[in-house]
Amino acid sequence: GENVEQHPSTLSVQEGDSAVIKCTYSDSASNYFPWYKQELGKRPQLIIDIRSNVGEKKDQRIAVTLNKTAKHFSLHITETQPEDSAVYFCAASIVQERFGAGTRLTVKP
Amino acid sequence: DAGVIQSPRHEVTEMGQEVTLRCKPISGHNSLFWYRQTMMRGLELLIYFNNNVPIDDSGMPEDRFSAKMPNASFSTLKIQPSEPRDSAVYFCASRLQGTNSPLHFGNGTRLTVT
Numbered sequence: 001g002e003n004v005e006q007h008p009s010t011l012s013v014q015e016g017d018s019a020v021i022k023c024t025y026s027d028s029a030s031n032y033f034p035w036y037k038q039e040l041g042k043r044p045q046l047i048i049d050i051r052s053n054v055g056e057k058k059d060q061r062i063a064v065t066l067n068k069t070a071k072h073f074s075l076h077i078t079e080t081q082p083e084d085s086a087v088y089f090c091a092a093s094i095v096q097e098r099f100g101a102g103t104r105l106t107v108k109p
Numbered sequence: 110d111a112g113v114i115q116s117p118r119h120e121v122t123e124m125g126q127e128v129t130l131r132c133k134p135i136s137g138h139n140s141l142f143w144y145r146q147t148m149m150r151g152l153e154l155l156i157y158f159n160n161n162v163p164i165d166d167s168g169m170p171e172d173r174f175s176a177k178m179p180n181a182s183f184s185t186l187k188i189q190p191s192e193p194r195d196s197a198v199y200f201c202a203s204r205l206q207g208t209n210s211p212l213h214f215g216n217g218t219r220l221t222v223t
Contacts, residue, residue: 046211
């Protein structure tokens with residue numbers, strides 16, 4: 001089955017800096033790659049997604065890149081703010097999502 | 110749209126007791142997923158249904174766990190008998206089958222087994 005690895009497990013940045021989270025997947029048939037943000041005590045919620053026919057997607061301060069050949073994808077957050085502090089999960093999907101282990105992002109004011 | 114609705118929000122029970130978690134998916138969504146979240150193991154897929162039919166239950170940890178979806182608007186996850194290692198947050202999620210679309214998660218049930 002699909003195996004998704006996510007790095008780093010924790011990330012601390014200063015407000016205004018950029019944050020990058022990287023994921024790799026094993027099944028080349030995966031065709032959908034969502035990213036979820038989970039604030040403490042709350043449910044995971046989608047922040048951005050990308051499909052396998054696209055190499056990059058951007059939404060304001062958030063961007064995702066996908067390299068199908070290398071089977072890795074990344075989340076980029078620019079101009080980070082304290083409210084970006086949360087756990088971020090990547091996922092790779094064919095029919096159902098397989099999640100990475102999560103990255104705890106802390107943005108220091 | 111009220112989103113995915115789970116109940117109860119919190120459940121505290123003693124070891125050996127039966128626990129039933131409930132989920133109402135978003136109307137029109139015909140795929141439903143049960144996940145378990147722990148610090149050690151992250152988000153684990155337990156089982157998912159398409160059109161009320163269980164498709165993949167390979168993530169169900171053992172026979173103590175069972176899940177049903179009697180109709181398109183209701184699903185249950187049952188643990189009998191419960192054990193302390195079952196303590197976790199259980200999320201239900203739904204989406205429209207066959208689409209590359211995101212999961213919509215419920216608010217979860219925090220289960221504590223003492």
